[in-house]
Structures are given as structure tokens and as C-alpha cells.
Amino acid sequence: MTKIDAVWIFSKAGIPIVDFCKQDSVNKALFGGAVSAIRTFTQEISGQNLKSFRLGEFDYTCTTCFNDKLILVLKSSKKAKNKHVQKICKVIKDMFENLYTNEEINNWDGNSEFFDKFKEKLEVYFKMASI
Numbered sequence: 001m002t003k004i005d006a007v008w009i010f011s012k013a014g015i016p017i018v019d020f021c022k023q024d025s026v027n028k029a030l031f032g033g034a035v036s037a038i039r040t041f042t043q044e045i046s047g048q049n050l051k052s053f054r055l056g057e058f059d060y061t062c063t064t065c066f067n068d069k070l071i072l073v074l075k076s077s078k079k080a081k082n083k084h085v086q087k088i089c090k091v092i093k094d095m096f097e098n099l100y101t102n103e104e105i106n107n108w109d110g111n112s113e114f115f116d117k118f119k120e121k122l123e124v125y126f127k128m129a130s131i
Contacts, residue, residue, distance in 0.1 A: 002084045005058065006075040007092060007122060009065065010035060017070060017108075018115040020122045035062065035073055052085075054078055061085050065093055066102055095121055 006021040008028065014036030016028035035050075039062065042050040052061045059082070061074045072093050076085050099118050108114060 002076060002080040002088060004074050004076050004085070004088060004126065008032070008035075008073045008075075009096065010071045010073065012036065012069055012071065014071075018112065018118060020119055021075075032071075035060070035071060039071065052082065059085065061089050063089050063093055065096055066105055069102075069105065072096070091125070092122065095125070 005023075006019065006026075008019045008021075008031070009017045010032040011017060014029075014032035014034070016032050019028055038053060039050040042048065049064065050062050052059055054060070057078055058075050059078045059080065061076065061082075063072050064070065065072050072089065074085060074089050074092070096118055099121065104114075
């Protein structure tokens with residue numbers, strides 16, 4: 001089983017929306033801004049979306065949700081198989097998009113408790129995946 005160390009969802013501008021991190025002490029606002037900037041830079045120079053990047057011992061896999069409105073980022077060991085991490089990323093993206101509507105995301109008032117159901121589902125998913 002590929003171990004996912006953290007999951008973040010940021011706005012397109014890099015504002016933290018929701019996170020699922022067991023032991024991470026990263027500054028979410030700073031990290032979200034960096035991911036957004038790297039993503040924009042990659043798009044400008046290559047015309048393609050950022051799919052992943054490596055920092056130290058970890059890989060960060062990225063995808064977008066809700067037609068490019070949100071950025072989903074998964075943190076995993078650089079030893080993890082990219083293909084498997086991509087599959088997990090798709091499962092998490094689908095889970096998120098099935099729980100919430102475009103309208104709910106657009107009208108979100110900033111209350112992080114709104115995403116508790118998503119966090120609960122992630123918790124169950126990772127527990128089931130480790131069996």
C-alpha cells in the first residue's frame with residue numbers, strides 16, 4: 001500500500017481550503033501560495049498543468065477539482081509508485097467532487113467544519129486501504 005502522508009485542497013489562488021495531515025507542521029498558507037505559483041509558472045512555460053514535483057524525500061502530486069477551481073495535492077514518499085499515487089489522487093478527487101457541488105464550493109463561507117464529512121471519508125478510506 002502506498003502511504004499518503006498528507007492531503008491538501010487549495011483554491012486556485014493557493015488559499016487553504018481543507019487539509020488532512022497526520023504529522024505535518026507545514027504552513028498551509030505559504031505552501032498553498034507556493035503550489036499555486038509553481039502551477040501558474042509551469043502552465044506559462046509549458047502550456048501544461050503541474051502534475052507533480054519533488055521536495056527532499058517527498059513527492060507532491062497535484063490535480064484540479066471542480067473544473068480547475070481547486071487544487072488537490074497529495075504528499076507521498078518519493079519511493080512510492082507514481083501510477084499508484086495518481087490512482088489514489090483520482091479516488092480522492094472523485095470523493096470530494098461527489099460530496100460537494102460547484103454551488104456549495106462557490107458559496108463556502110470559510111468555515112472549515114463544512115468539510116468534516118470529507119475528512120471523515122478520507123479517514124475511513126485510508127483505514128480501509130491499510131487493511
